[in-house]
Amino acid sequence: MPKRVVIVGGGLAGLAAAESLSARGFHVTLLESRPRLGGRASSFEDKTSGTLIDNCQHVSLGCCTNFRHFCERTGLASSFRVERELNFIGTDGIVNRLKSTSLPAPLHLAQAFNRLSYLDSRDRVALARGLSALAKTDPSKLNGETFDVWLARHHQTENTVNRFWHVVLVSALSESLDRIAVAQARKVFVDAFLAHRDGWTVQIPNAPLDELYGSPLVAHLERQGVVIRTGAGVRRLVADGDRVIAAELRNGESIEGDEFVLAVPHYLAASLLPGNVADSSAVQDLERLETAPISSVHLWFDRSITDLPHAVLIDRLSQWMFNRTMLQAAIGRKDPRHYYQIVISASRELDGTPTADTIAAVHEELCEIWPDARAATLLHSRLVTEHRAVFSVTPGSDRFRPRQQSPIANLQFAGDWTQTGWPATMEGAVRSGYLAAENVLTRDGRAEALVQPDLKRARLARWLLGLS
Ligand SMILES: Cc1cc2nc3c(=O)[nH]c(=O)nc-3n(C[C@H](O)[C@H](O)[C@H](O)COP(=O)(O)OP(=O)(O)OC[C@H]3O[C@@H](n4cnc5c(N)ncnc54)[C@H](O)[C@@H]3O)c2cc1C
Numbered sequence: 001m002p003k004r005v006v007i008v009g010g011g012l013a014g015l016a017a018a019e020s021l022s023a024r025g026f027h028v029t030l031l032e033s034r035p036r037l038g039g040r041a042s043s044f045e046d047k048t049s050g051t052l053i054d055n056c057q058h059v060s061l062g063c064c065t066n067f068r069h070f071c072e073r074t075g076l077a078s079s080f081r082v083e084r085e086l087n088f089i090g091t092d093g094i095v096n097r098l099k100s101t102s103l104p105a106p107l108h109l110a111q112a113f114n115r116l117s118y119l120d121s122r123d124r125v126a127l128a129r130g131l132s133a134l135a136k137t138d139p140s141k142l143n144g145e146t147f148d149v150w151l152a153r154h155h156q157t158e159n160t161v162n163r164f165w166h167v168v169l170v171s172a173l174s175e176s177l178d179r180i181a182v183a184q185a186r187k188v189f190v191d192a193f194l195a196h197r198d199g200w201t202v203q204i205p206n207a208p209l210d211e212l213y214g215s216p217l218v219a220h221l222e223r224q225g226v227v228i229r230t231g232a233g234v235r236r237l238v239a240d241g242d243r244v245i246a247a248e249l250r251n252g253e254s255i256e257g258d259e260f261v262l263a264v265p266h267y268l269a270a271s272l273l274p275g276n277v278a279d280s281s282a283v284q285d286l287e288r289l290e291t292a293p294i295s296s297v298h299l300w301f302d303r304s305i306t307d308l309p310h311a312v313l314i315d316r317l318s319q320w321m322f323n324r325t326m327l328q329a330a331i332g333r334k335d336p337r338h339y340y341q342i343v344i345s346a347s348r349e350l351d352g353t354p355t356a357d358t359i360a361a362v363h364e365e366l367c368e369i370w371p372d373a374r375a376a377t378l379l380h381s382r383l384v385t386e387h388r389a390v391f392s393v394t395p396g397s398d399r400f401r402p403r404q405q406s407p408i409a410n411l412q413f414a415g416d417w418t419q420t421g422w423p424a425t426m427e428g429a430v431r432s433g434y435l436a437a438e439n440v441l442t443r444d445g446r447a448e449a450l451v452q453p454d455l456k457r458a459r460l461a462r463w464l465l466g467l468s
Contacts, residue, residue: 003258003259004026004027004256004258005029005258005259006031006246006247007028007260007261007414008234008237008247008261008263009031009039009415010031010038011041011265011415011429012038012041012426013263013414013429015038016429016430016431017436017440018226019070019433020434021440022224022225024446026440027225028227029257030228031229031232031233031234032228032229032231033231035230035231036210037213037218037230038209039265039429040386041055041213042054042210042213044210046382048382051335054210054296055209055386056343057320057341059204060203061191061192061199061203061427062199062203067426067427074216074220076212076217079205079212079331080203081204081205082201083204083309085098086099086200088116088311088312089312089313094118095308096115096116098113104197104459104460104461105461106193106194106195106465107460116163129154130154130160130165131194135186135190135467136465139181139182139183145395146179146394147165148161151177162315163314167319168188169185169188170319171312171343172188172192173390174389174390175292175392176346179392181394181397181398182395183398184423188423191454191455194465194467196461199455204309206331207328235248235250237273239277239408242408243409244274244410260410262411262414263433263436266391266415267388269283269413269415270283270286273406276407277408282406289391289417290394291388293350293387293388294346294389294390295347295358295384296383296385297382298382298384299341299342299359299366299380300340301340301373301377301378301379302337303338303375303376305338305366305370305372306370306372307326309327311369317349317358318342318344318362320343322343323338325340358383363381390424391424393424398419401418401420409443412439412440414435415429416429417432435450
């Protein structure tokens, strides 16, 4: 008889585990406390505008091979716009288009970096040296150094720090440079920019996230026999001896299973676990994982303020602009209002700032960059802050991330916070779900690799930078 797997948490980690295990004949029940799937990558209804908006724009990169695999498996891959050209705008207002030349990695972006209008020749030399040194660095020998210290040791100019390293890393890792571990910074640059030509390309969902992780995904999973129960908050996992036997819902109902996957955020995991596991050092260490906030400002204008689909904004409070109206027009959605989303990662500096002031500051920046915004009427705006958006990639934080195999044999952990080698991303979440599913398969006597290989590193990158 096929085994029953109970998965607690309908974020991408739980969804990836559900997809892969149901495809291999397990009877999967997915329990999600909220009314919608998607977890931290989800949407909600903005009552004033009457539209479904994302808690924050999510993007994926070319190097996110498992997330892409998951989207392909579930039929979601066509819901993304792939950007092979990124628009970087400094305070000089010039739109710098970052795109590859025909050179192989790691040289494919050298010309684009070399032409950034807001870096001078001294900055460019420092940057080229810094990138090469970072690729050749062995972070395990750095004894907990933070990335700002590493940058200073490698003579990076103020401009490269503020207008390049900060720009890329704060959006990729949602942390400030003084809190980022060198290993995680290196991973971003190697995987996304240096090892493969396509690692940096950006995939942006055309539709709100709920239209991806909502009905299309539910339909796919249900076709594979997954029983999806939203609004089904789990109060605790019930153990009998050294086995978990059931997930007890908040309404008292008990969902029995043979194998369990706990895929809730790290700060909730301990509260659902049987006492002896909650007390184990692997789980206690989770409390030491810190978190970082991400904010997004949503603005609706009566007219277009820019024809760009997106922009990376340098030396501003606003970090990324996404032209949601333009993205949705690509899938035939028409809206007389023009909707833009501004993302501010690692947004601690907004703490204590009145919402109206933050929105006004962002609005003013848009007017400075795109003068058409001054003539436009701002119809509606709102600020959304996810205070515990991601775990912080501080030096040593990897030590606090448990493996997927929990101390109880028939219980797996899944979530971006488990040991995946990745920061808190959709890729990390999907990887964790696949790793948890691999363990379930192994326990069932049918070991199979589900985690997808990374992009193959270019030969020149391996030779020039010593990448293995
Ligand atoms: C504002 C913001 C912006 C981000 N931007 C990006 C981005 O651009 N690119 C990117 O790759 N990543 C981004 N991320 C990170 C990404 O969203 C997460 O890493 C990923 O979605 C985590 O998935 P998960 O399944 O591990 O956890 P979660 O998504 O947190 O899923 C856990 C699920 O468990 C459920 N749950 C909790 N308690 C219970 C219970 N008792 N019973 C049942 N269910 C329960 C929760 O409701 C939730 O649905 C962003 C995150 C945020 C918050």
